[in-house]
Amino acid sequence: MRLTLRIWRQRGPEEPGALSVYEIEDISPEMSFLEMLDTLNERLILRGEEPVAFDHDCREGICGACGMVINGQAHGPERTTTCQLHMRHFRDGDTIDVEPWRAAAFPVVKDLVVDRSAFDRIIGSGGFVSAPTGSAPEAHATPVPKPVADTAFEHAECIGCGACVAACPNGSAMLFTSAKVTHLNVLPQGQPERESRVLDMVGTMDAEGFGGCTNTGECAVACPKGIPLQSISTMNREFLRASLKNGGRGAR
Numbered sequence: 431m432r433l434t435l436r437i438w439r440q441r442g443p444e445e446p447g448a449l450s451v452y453e454i455e456d457i458s459p460e461m462s463f464l465e466m467l468d469t470l471n472e473r474l475i476l477r478g479e480e481p482v483a484f485d486h487d488c489r490e491g492i493c494g495a496c497g498m499v500i501n502g503q504a505h506g507p508e509r510t511t512t513c514q515l516h517m518r519h520f521r522d523g524d525t526i527d528v529e530p531w532r533a534a535a536f537p538v539v540k541d542l543v544v545d546r547s548a549f550d551r552i553i554g555s556g557g558f559v560s561a562p563t564g565s566a567p568e569a570h571a572t573p574v575p576k577p578v579a580d581t582a583f584e585h586a587e588c589i590g591c592g593a594c595v596a597a598c599p600n601g602s603a604m605l606f607t608s609a610k611v612t613h614l615n616v617l618p619q620g621q622p623e624r625e626s627r628v629l630d631m632v633g634t635m636d637a638e639g640f641g642g643c644t645n646t647g648e649c650a651v652a653c654p655k656g657i658p659l660q661s662i663s664t665m666n667r668e669f670l671r672a673s674l675k676n677g678g679r680g681a682r
């Protein structure tokens with residue numbers, strides 16, 4: 431395949447950025463999108479040019495490290511992570527625009543790399559359970575009904591890639607936060623912090639500068655793990671319940 435790539439290049443957080451154009455050929459349709467970028471970088475290095483900076487780790491769709499806006503869509507034309515997107519979804523001769531996540535709470539570090547530590551701070555404010563440490567507890571010591579286990583697992587699938595924020599016109603992190611809140615709030619082990627969890631995580635989310643939800647639903651469409659939009663209403667109910675029980679604390 432022969433492609434024209436228009437890639438966002440930005441030397442640092444305070445530097446101005448712009449799209450740079452690269453012509454690349456001999457790209458196999460079997461390559462992943464990141465392998466295609468690896469190939470570009472090898473050729474740039476051989477030409478003595480600066481390679482394109484981008485995030486990645488597992489390259490198996492499980493860590494959430496990768497992420498870029500491809501032709502205006504978070505993670506590109508398929509509902510998957512960027513590392514699991516393959517070049518067969520593009521055509522020979524295509525022009526492909528590649529940009530970093532665009533959100534006020536995700537400042538650009540360099541090129542396609544953004545700072546997503548705001549997600550870590552949301553998790554740090556409530557994404558845990560008060561479980562005694564030590565040897566693994568007996569599996570049946572705390573019965574978890576099957577529907578509850580299924581709901582918790584469905585939400586635990588969130589890999590924190592940030593596609594929901596990038597896809598949202600408001601730069602909202604409601605889908606991410608609601609996945610983390612719901613995952614733990616439905617489980618018996620998550621009950622001790624049930625109220626403080628949702629109040630603290632929503633409070634941190636707001637303080638980090640993420641936008642509000644206006645129900646456009648783009649987040650759930652872009653999510654590579656299929657976190658359902660309904661999890662936002664679950665979080666809103668949890669938040670209202672916790673606020674009422676705590677004398678209006680966290681009221682928005």
Ligand code: FES
Nearest residue numbers: 487489494496513
């Ligand atoms: S590199 Fe881990 S999900 Fe893409």
